[in-house]
Amino acid sequence: MTSVNVKLLYHYVITNLFNLCFFPLTAIVAGKASRLTIDDLHHLYYSYLQHNLITIAPLFAFTVFGSVLYIVTRPKPVYLVEYSCYLPPTHCRSSISKVMDIFYQVRKADPSRNGTCDDSSWLEFLRKIQERSGLGDETHGPEGLLQVPPLKTFAAAREETEQVIIGALENLFKNTKVNPKEIGILVVNSSMFNPTPSLSAMVVNTFKLRSNVRSFNLGGMGCSAGVIAIDLAKDLLHVHKNTYALVVSTENITYNIYAGDNKSMMVSNCLFRVGGAAILLSNKPRDRRRSKYELVHTVRTHTGADDKSFRCVQQGDDESGKTGVSLSKDITDVAGRTVKKNIATLGPLILPLSEKLLFFVTFIAKKLFKDKVKHYYVPDFKLAIDHFCIHAGGRAVIDVLEKNLALAPIDVEASRSTLHRFGNTSSSSIWYELAYIEAKGRMKKGNKVWQIALGSGFKCNSAVWVALSNVKASTNSPWEHCIDRYPVQIDSDSAKSETRVQNGRS
Numbered sequence: 001m002t003s004v005n006v007k008l009l010y011h012y013v014i015t016n017l018f019n020l021c022f023f024p025l026t027a028i029v030a031g032k033a034s035r036l037t038i039d040d041l042h043h044l045y046y047s048y049l050q051h052n053l054i055t056i057a058p059l060f061a062f063t064v065f066g067s068v069l070y071i072v073t074r075p076k077p078v079y080l081v082e083y084s085c086y087l088p089p090t091h092c093r094s095s096i097s098k099v100m101d102i103f104y105q106v107r108k109a110d111p112s113r114n115g116t117c118d119d120s121s122w123l124e125f126l127r128k129i130q131e132r133s134g135l136g137d138e139t140h141g142p143e144g145l146l147q148v149p150p151l152k153t154f155a156a157a158r159e160e161t162e163q164v165i166i167g168a169l170e171n172l173f174k175n176t177k178v179n180p181k182e183i184g185i186l187v188v189n190s191s192m193f194n195p196t197p198s199l200s201a202m203v204v205n206t207f208k209l210r211s212n213v214r215s216f217n218l219g220g221m222g223c224s225a226g227v228i229a230i231d232l233a234k235d236l237l238h239v240h241k242n243t244y245a246l247v248v249s250t251e252n253i254t255y256n257i258y259a260g261d262n263k264s265m266m267v268s269n270c271l272f273r274v275g276g277a278a279i280l281l282s283n284k285p286r287d288r289r290r291s292k293y294e295l296v297h298t299v300r301t302h303t304g305a306d307d308k309s310f311r312c313v314q315q316g317d318d319e320s321g322k323t324g325v326s327l328s329k330d331i332t333d334v335a336g337r338t339v340k341k342n343i344a345t346l347g348p349l350i351l352p353l354s355e356k357l358l359f360f361v362t363f364i365a366k367k368l369f370k371d372k373v374k375h376y377y378v379p380d381f382k383l384a385i386d387h388f389c390i391h392a393g394g395r396a397v398i399d400v401l402e403k404n405l406a407l408a409p410i411d412v413e414a415s416r417s418t419l420h421r422f423g424n425t426s427s428s429s430i431w432y433e434l435a436y437i438e439a440k441g442r443m444k445k446g447n448k449v450w451q452i453a454l455g456s457g458f459k460c461n462s463a464v465w466v467a468l469s470n471v472k473a474s475t476n477s478p479w480e481h482c483i484d485r486y487p488v489q490i491d492s493d494s495a496k497s498e499t500r501v502q503n504g505r506s
Helices: 002-015 017-034 038-073 096-108 121-132 154-176 199-207 222-239 263-271 285-290 307-311 331-350 353-368 395-404 409-422 426-439
Strands: 079-085 183-190 214-218 244-250 276-282 293-302 313-317 323-327 387-390 448-455 459-467
Touching: 079 154, 079 285, 079 426, 096 121, 121 263, 154 199, 154 244, 154 276, 183 199, 183 222, 199 214, 199 244, 214 222, 222 244, 222 276, 222 293, 222 426, 222 448, 222 459, 244 426, 263 323, 276 426, 293 331, 307 331, 331 353, 331 395, 331 448, 331 459, 387 395, 387 409, 387 426, 395 409, 409 426, 426 448
Parallel strands: 183 214, 183 244, 387 448
Antiparallel strands: 079 276, 079 293, 244 276, 293 459, 313 323, 448 459
8 A cells, every 4th residue: 555655756746846846936036026126127137138139039039039939830729529329220139149149040041051050169169259249139130130141231231330330320420419421531440341332422322411521442451441531531631621520340250250160261251240339539629628538649559560460360261161261370479569569659649647657667677677676667547537438349359458557347347348348340349338338327527548450461440539618418328328337347267048049950
């Protein structure tokens, strides 16, 4: 307890060192100035200022010019006006037992199996993954796959994605009262499903966006593409003044469910669920008052130059020619290394001076005394960040970041709850997590929230936002009718008999 108090005292002194030194100095100067007489001021003017006007005038002009130049050229703030997370209809809810049945029906419908599916080993493997995944019984599957036989067609995949995107956007425009024709920038990201015309073209057509909208479609960038889309929109908003940017993040399940026997490709079937988010950004000064957040930092880290990182998450064909996404055994090490690089870049931008000093001291000590100093100092990010939105990619991802960042259970509550309620919705998961924090009433004015997303390539991307007010949950929040039931206790080793699929079912 004493060490904690000493740490807090150290942090307070270092953080407020300027104020602790400035105010006494100001008091001394004020005391001296109060004793100056009119004669003293005349003497100061005639003995110094009058003879140095040639020096003082250019210095003053340079200061004014520099200040004006800084104000004119500095990037304009980017505001998050509002966002909307898609909530699928209740008839699409998929309990673990229902998900297992979907797997069974998809495999049975595979033409290469001739209508039979009597292999129980893969069912047992998937069942164990499901039970330990951290997902609950209220996640959502796509309508096409819920039919018997499942519709794993291009048309069904397009319908799934259109329902998600249009549903999220309709709610966003309803809540913000923004006319779609006011949108000047559009960024849509979907990693695995990219039809022609593109999804961004679909948005333009459905909502009749104007002809000069700057539209972008990001594909194949994995679960971290949501932050990449935000970063792209931010850069465009710094160039194009007085406009709105619309970001849409989603993923497709129908077209990418795996029906083969490769275990490394089966895992994604157990984690991914239907979801998507639409985000409205603005650089208009007048929008600050009604916006929820201001974007503070975005940091992108890409370790794809390393072969192991590049291949740890890869789409391809299995031995029988069925397409799926394989996860290599190196993914945990790759993710940890990439996260550390991202944090090393973000840390100096957000951490208080006290934490930077401690890290610097231990860094030098480790260089000088390698045998005695075993580890670098791990900064306390909770001194700079109030809320964490860690990509709900799976329990292992959340567990690793919770440990490495020395977070408390409440810090990862939003991530675990999102994984349980909605599953891994890919790039949109960090928005369901932010909606959770708001629904709990925890987001206060001035709070900072850190969104961390991981994706194939391999990439780790971060976005830091600051709340501009006490943020309340949006209308039609995905947590509106279930927030009081969270957080829940999840026993990863508990057996759920309802998930067992009987062999030889018809």
